[in-house]
Structures are given as C-alpha cells and as structure tokens.
Amino acid sequence: MAQTTSVSTAPDREEERDGEERTTVDGHSETLTTTESGLEVTLYDSIRSISASRWNDVVERSTCGSVFHRYEWLEAVETGLGQTPRHLVVEKDGNLIGLLPNFVVDIEKTPFRRLSSSYPGFGGPLATTDVAESLSLLTETVPDLCSGRTVVHQIRGLDTKYLRYNNVLQSEGYEPYRRECRFVLDLTGGYDEVFDGMSGTRRRGIERGKDGDYEIVEEELTQPTLERFHRVYEQVMDRVDGDAYPLSFFERLLDMRERLLLLTIRIDGEYAGGFLELLDEQRSSIHGFFAAVPEEYFGDHASELLYDYVIRWGIDNGYDTYDFGSTNANFENGVFRFKEGFGGRIVPILVWERGCSPLWNVLKAGRSLYWPHRYD
Incomplete structure (x- = not known):
C-alpha cells in the first residue's frame, strides 16, 4: 500500500568530485508514494536539500540527461531567478534512481502559472533503473503538485531522445505541443x-x-x-x-x-x-x-x-x-x-503539456491570441 509522510531534511556534508565539500541546507521534503516493489517518490522544495553528487550521478547515467538537468543549473534557476522548485525524485533501497526537476513559473499575459520541467532550459524525467515504473510514478504524481493558479504541467525535452517516452507521456494525458525549434x-x-x-x-x-x-x-x-x-x-x-x-x-x-x-x-x-x-x-x-x-x-x-x-x-x-x-x-x-x-x-523543440485544472482548457482555447508573442 502506498504511504505518504512529511519530513524535514537535515544538513548533510558530502565530498564533491572536485574535492570540495558542499553542505546541503535545511529544507522540506515529502514522501508522496511508497510502492510494494520498494520504490519511493519524494518531493523536494529546494535542490539544495539534496546531495549534489547523488543528483548529478543520475543525470550522468541517464540516456536523456543534459547540462540543464544538472544540480548547478537548477540551483542557479532557484536562487538566481527566485523560482519555486517542486522537484520529484525516485529512490530504491536508499539509492536515487530517477528524477523530475520542476519549477512553478508564470504564464505570460495571464494570471495563471505552470509547473515546468524545466524553464529556462530543458528538462523532463530521468531514470537509470526500473525505468518504466519510475516514469509512471513520476508522471502519476504530477497532479498532486498543481493547485490554485497552477493549471498545467509542461515538459520541455532537449532533443529527439525524449521521443522514447512519447507514448508513455500521452497515455498519462500529456499532449504534444510544437511551436519552437x-x-x-x-x-x-x-x-x-x-x-x-x-x-x-x-x-x-x-x-x-x-x-x-x-x-x-x-x-x-x-x-x-x-x-x-x-x-x-x-x-x-x-x-x-x-x-x-x-x-x-x-x-x-x-x-x-x-x-x-x-x-x-x-x-x-x-x-x-x-x-x-x-x-x-x-x-x-x-x-x-x-x-x-x-x-x-x-x-x-x-x-x-x-x-x-x-x-x-x-x-x-x-x-x-x-x-x-x-x-x-x-x-x-x-x-x-x-x-x-x-x-x-x-x-x-519537444514539448508535452498536461492540464491539471479545468481552467487549462479555457486558457488553451485562447492561446492563439498570444501569438506571435512568446508563450513558452
């Protein structure tokens, strides 16, 4: 049976690859799902609450990982732009095996927001093992992160490698959206x-x-x-x-x-x-x-x-x-x-969108009014 708990991450020290130590900071995390197969999905409200080397290890071992998934880029978006993180990670037996970086950002010319993976740059889910189950858990959890004025989840894939996930994403309610290249x-x-x-x-x-x-x-x-x-x-x-x-x-x-x-x-x-x-x-x-x-x-x-x-x-x-x-x-x-x-x-540019609110259908119907202005 799935379990849900809420915990506060404690400060932690780790040895970085370049020999420098990085200290994680106090932050909030919430375990959203625990499966019978031993996979656990956790929500983090700051990238700095997670070990940088553990995070980057998943990026480096994933087929779709890129510089935009790396800890350092996400930290710059969080602390330099002040965007609100809603990062999901999947662990198995204490090992980090999957992740989905997200930020809450405003939708231009509207009072609404979107949950974006990621912006600026590109994002999308990554998984190193148990790929099908990890991907399913990450996408199933997304609606729990949307509330109030946050009406849609958007995935911006860097390149065509993300086409491998197209069928899975569409089966979870994501629709392709192509306007940029x-x-x-x-x-x-x-x-x-x-x-x-x-x-x-x-x-x-x-x-x-x-x-x-x-x-x-x-x-x-x-x-x-x-x-x-x-x-x-x-x-x-x-x-x-x-x-x-x-x-x-x-x-x-x-x-x-x-x-x-x-x-x-x-x-x-x-x-x-x-x-x-x-x-x-x-x-x-x-x-x-x-x-x-x-x-x-x-x-x-x-x-x-x-x-x-x-x-x-x-x-x-x-x-x-x-x-x-x-x-x-x-x-x-x-x-x-x-x-x-x-x-x-x-x-x-491969973009998938999944509405998380009835308001999304209204907004999507009027989206053409914003062209040729930049929407993404």
Whole structure:
C-alpha cells in the first residue's frame, strides 16, 4: 500500500568530485508514494536539500540527461531567478534512481502559472533503473503538485531522445505541443565542411568581418567580466523587447564555470559584445544560450565572427554539435533566417503539456491570441 509522510531534511556534508565539500541546507521534503516493489517518490522544495553528487550521478547515467538537468543549473534557476522548485525524485533501497526537476513559473499575459520541467532550459524525467515504473510514478504524481493558479504541467525535452517516452507521456494525458525549434550544427566533419554548408550570406559576413580590425578573447569568468557582459545583454534584450535574466542568475552560474565559455569581441579596440556558451559534455554539444551584441556592430559582422570562432573552438575541443538555441518555428522570422544560414539541421523543440485544472482548457482555447508573442 502506498504511504505518504512529511519530513524535514537535515544538513548533510558530502565530498564533491572536485574535492570540495558542499553542505546541503535545511529544507522540506515529502514522501508522496511508497510502492510494494520498494520504490519511493519524494518531493523536494529546494535542490539544495539534496546531495549534489547523488543528483548529478543520475543525470550522468541517464540516456536523456543534459547540462540543464544538472544540480548547478537548477540551483542557479532557484536562487538566481527566485523560482519555486517542486522537484520529484525516485529512490530504491536508499539509492536515487530517477528524477523530475520542476519549477512553478508564470504564464505570460495571464494570471495563471505552470509547473515546468524545466524553464529556462530543458528538462523532463530521468531514470537509470526500473525505468518504466519510475516514469509512471513520476508522471502519476504530477497532479498532486498543481493547485490554485497552477493549471498545467509542461515538459520541455532537449532533443529527439525524449521521443522514447512519447507514448508513455500521452497515455498519462500529456499532449504534444510544437511551436519552437532549434538549429543544430554537426561539427564532426571539420571546419571546411561546416563553412561550405553555410549560406552565401553567412560566408560573406564572416569573410567581410575578418577584413576589419577585430579581436575575440576567451575571457576568464570573473565578477567584472560577467557584469560587463550582463550590461550589454540587458541593453540587447531591451532593444528586442525581451525579458532579461537578472545579474543574480549569471552570478549563480559561476558555480558551474567549468561548463561555461565566455567570449568577447573588440572591434577597432572597442568592446563590441560577446557570447556566453553552455558546454554540455554529456551530449558533446555547445549551447549558444546567451548573446549580447549591440546593434551598432551588426555592420561589422560581430555576430558572424563570434559564431565562426565558437564553431572552430568546438571542433578543436572535440564537440560533436553546436546548438544555436531556441527560435520560433517561422521561416519569416529574422532570427530563424539568420540561424538557418549557418547550415544547421532544424530540430523541433519537444514539448508535452498536461492540464491539471479545468481552467487549462479555457486558457488553451485562447492561446492563439498570444501569438506571435512568446508563450513558452
């Protein structure tokens, strides 16, 4: 028979892989389900209440694990963005074997919220053993996490590996929702093959940019270099009417600096912006997640030069793919056309949604009113 209990996690110390100790913090956890087969599902209200090495061990051993599932990314979202965690874990005989990271986030232009796995970034359930039962337990538990204004659970899968779970998710009431895509560039054939696969416009942009006086530097990740990047990033996001993440989020990302690459470009001796890339060693992929190039440097082809540099860097460092990040699946969109010019393969962003309230059907029926605004 299933049992439900509520406990408070005690502070704990563990030895990290890099030799540093990390102390977990006081937090609340609630055991939601215990099965006859010995599996236990627990809800945590903070990632910091869980052992980092135990959590990351599941990520690293899972087929669908990524940098966005890692403890450090989730901690930055929690503490840097102030989002409310509702993380689920599955244990068997005291061993962590499955997890589903979640945050409660607002639904734009509505008074409602969604439970998202995960945002920003990508999430979804992971399991290392007893996969079918673990996945079933995680998805069956989700409705217990939704109440009040939280009307839907959304899973954002990183790539097509998550299609293995499609039938299970749909049997649990999840519906596919496709509106965004990514361009993923294959780096394994070498630079010449990548360059030849670009559009003539992108190739000319790189070549013309190289005729100018420019320098690209791999910056050390320090508070001053991060603050400089963030100032320009805020200006760029304001120009495109986007929501900029606060500096506090970027500061928390310093805890995973070994998985970050900060590039800056100078043109005619002046700072002309940069890229902050996420390095996903588990997927052998570089994610172009944050870009900060002011409009006044577009004519100098600063963006093309930065992309050219990071593509070469990825090839030199043995990465298989470069991911240009999310864009609307609309061929008339300027960002879509710009990224498409680099020759990457178009990949749909896999999203599944499951309503947890009758209000969700009302909201979903009117969702088209928000297009072309960003809903996800």
